[in-house]
Amino acid sequence: MMSFCPNTWASSPPACCCSRKHKTAPPQIRNRNTHWELAQDSSTPNPQSKHTLGVGTSGTEVSLASSSSAFFTSAEDALDDVDCSYNTPLVTCFVKNDTEEVRAVCGYIKRLCRKLRLAGREVAQTHFRIVFVPHITTLSEKFLMEEGVLPLENVSVTSVPLDMIPLDEDVISLEMDSTLRDVELNGVSMDVVTTVARSIMKLQDVSKVIPRLQGLGELGEAVIAKVLGMRLEEFGYEVEEDEERDDVEGALEKKDKEEIEGMLILDRRVDLVSPMLTPLTYEGLLDEVLGIDCGFIQVDTNIIDPPSSHDHDDTPSTSSEPPPPPENVVLYLPLNDIDTLYSEVRDQHVETFGSFLQGQAKALKESHSAFTNKEKKKDLNEIHKFVKQIPIFTQNLRSLTTHIHLAELVKQTTEESSFRQRWQTERSMLESEQCYDMLEDSIACQEPPYQLLRLLCLQSLTSGGIKSAKFDSLRREVVQTYGYEYLFVLNNLEKAKLFRRKDTSWMDTASTFTNLRKQLALINAEVNTADPDDVSYVSSGYAPLTARLVQTATQGWTGKDEALRELPGRLIDVTQREIPEDFATSLKRSVIGPGLAPLSALATINDKKKPVLVVYFVGGVTLMEIAALRFLSKRPTFPFSIVCITTNIINGGTLLKSLS
Structure with missing residues (x-):
């Protein structure tokens, strides 16, 4: 991920740059589902202001000078749209060690230098600072050298050691x-x-x-x-x-x-x-269905707050309340231990988290009914205590409503016949069965390509490889069905030893995974998912x-x-x-x-x-x-x-x- 944030070095620019402050509010770029959205400021930019430029993914906000709104499909397109008609003494780029993103920054720097020369301005007056997070790698440094960017006098490279990011109280990610x-x-x-x-x-x-x-x-x-x-x-x-x-x-x-x-x-x-298996916990299934990125999910408002019958009433409303939000608005919901309900339900099995949420809803309703019961008189202390609990009650109700709707979405996925069939296929492969016919049927039915590749890799990993004749046949069918670009994907999977040809021998021997499965008791078909006593409950066995x-x-x-x-x-x-x-x-x-x-x-x-x-x-x-x-x-x-x-x-x- 590459991101450009408000310049944190505004007070101490390089020696070749002068220090100036923003006089206009910086416009924003936001990424939604790999599209680059450029939200620009209508005000006239200060020709002597300093700007920080960037490209971000998964909702990362970046500052960028511009004046209209558009969508982009790549980092290069977003960078090309930058208005460079005025002097920009310092451009700071925050970038992670990704070849595509480093290439985008290199291309932008060279194009901007070319534009400045055509405009008759000195390139040395604009300094480019490339900041790698958490540090620059050998591959990125080599790429900058090959692109001819690193030797430039007006380009400097530094690092910000932002590496250990806490996603939860017991999970830290780089x-x-x-x-x-x-x-x-x-x-x-x-x-x-x-x-x-x-x-x-x-x-x-x-x-x-x-x-x-x-x-x-x-x-x-x-x-x-x-x-x-x-x-x-x-x-x-x-x-x-x-x-x-x-x-x-x-x-x-x-x-x-x-x-x-x-x-x-x-x-x-x-x-x-x-990693190739389908998880059966609430959090794991949310990741499979919606995708969890840095502890957040993107979800449509119609899922969290589905339209009810009164929303379609043709009777005009005389209420002064603001109109409901437009349809298909994407919300970003945090998933971590700050939400106490989520911390309790996230690791529960698919067969139990539905009833757990129902029990929570019943308990919340009973606690509210106990106070609102008109037959029982309340003294001032009880009323005061209840009023203090209203914010907590509202927060718990909102969290419960959200997770009930998310659980319904997950349930819809798990109750599909294709989901159950995929789980059965995975279990058969774990028990060292050959499921080539199932793989060929999945290709013929044009299953989503990466779901198919997961099964293909799982078959290879659990069997110690795929028989030579089937290996060539499956490769050919994947390329013919999904396109020639998947030939390169298969080659990379083969290099990573995820998908490989089985070594030919005069007699079949047990695979590495088969031996590990027996020695470490990886299969426990008798596990109780409602009251588990073994870690195997996370995938039902x-x-x-x-x-x-x-x-x-x-x-x-x-x-x-x-x-x-x-x-x-x-x-x-x-x-x-x-x-x-x-x-x-x-x-x-x-x-x-x-x-x-x-x-x-x-x-x-x-x-x-x-x-x-x-x-x-x-x-x-x-x-x-x-x-x-x-x-x-x-x-x-x-x-x-x-x-x-x-x-x-x-x-x-x-x-x-x-x-x-």
Whole structure:
């Protein structure tokens, strides 16, 4: 996402620029569903004002000088419409590390310089500041060099370390939308590793050194190595004497335990199956149906406040109330723990959240009726107490009404035959069945392309690949049905190992997923979704592999050697000390394998508050997995309170689109 916000450096411009203040209100650009809307100010711009320019997605507001309203389909179109007929001493561009967005900024800078030359003005009088959030990556820097923008004297590049964004009280996101693409397709995994390691260092600045780090997968190992290297570089010296290390270890034993007891870093590629599945929790289904972006959903007012019969009454109204809002108005609704009702219902199963909301409505009605009952007299204290509760009652009623309408929308989707058939197909694939006929039927029926690709990848992941003859046949049918552009999508999925040809051998062997499913008990068909006792309730019988790995990490890896061998990469377990060590030294002290001590060995018995375990997903986490981790945290027998940090929130569709 690329965004331009009001200039925060207005008081300290570069040396080549003069400081001037806005004299007119800046117009706005807003993005709605990938369309660029330019809302412009009718007032005449000050020819000596400083402007901040930008392009935003998902409702991000940006400041831009202009004078009419239009829609744009790309960042380039929005930037081209900027009025540059007056002097603009400083243009500040906020941009994330996305190739398309960096290209748009480069194109804009070069076009504006060309316009200034044609107008007979000096280009050096306009300074361009490109601000990368959270920092510039190697790929972006290389792209700026190739485009010929970075060497320009009137162009400067800086960064704003805005990375860890709290989406909820137990969820923090870096909002990096292209992590797997950068790792698998662009080959810049170290940029991702560096960003994640910096966020962990920032976390340790707040909560002190995290004593225990475990990592699974190549990215998990690389992040731990980078964190240890950063600590070593930050302290500026190496520990060389064994006695000094022993002294520090003794000092640490005397200190109180840290706020965060341990961190488990998971490479998304360890479990690519879970994102391809359809979640069955309220929050997960909202994400599937409406799409949750940074904790917000876009929803039409007709869904939240459906028109009733009296709205169509032809009798003219004599009321002085303002007219109702126009139809098809899009609202942005926050979904987080500030809404207490949502925090209670978000992780409930599709079969239970409807009755839960009905119970809440009944309780709210009874509480209101109890006070408005005319047969019971009220004293002044009761009246005063009720009046104080009116704002809370109104807020709860509004929240309840909203979620009832959203639940009805979700129910309509889940009751469709296509939804139930897709869930049955997913379950069959999880149990290692071959569903090629179902895939071919879905292609023939022209199912939405990314829903089909999710099933295609799920079949490949659970079966260890697709048989050679079927692989070529399915590729051909997808391209012929959906268009040649999906040939490139399939190639990228193949590079990311989501869709691949099965290795030919003289005998069929069990796939990696089949072995993991048996060893970690991923299928629990007997789970009670109304009163669950296992994380598998989030999908009516399948426990996300990542949730099982978290459970295993807290219990110890003893007896899980075969499961560890099936996972990509290796398990890393290091203990951080007050005086930092390099990665090699830390590995020498760690014990990898069946003798690994569980993370819960660090947890102390505390009836008031559990110690905190951070689970860091490098490559994204699904809302289904977050629901499973919250379920574990609430269990009295689970020794930790889990905080989830992730590069971004994903589902199967967004993951595949990021690789397209």
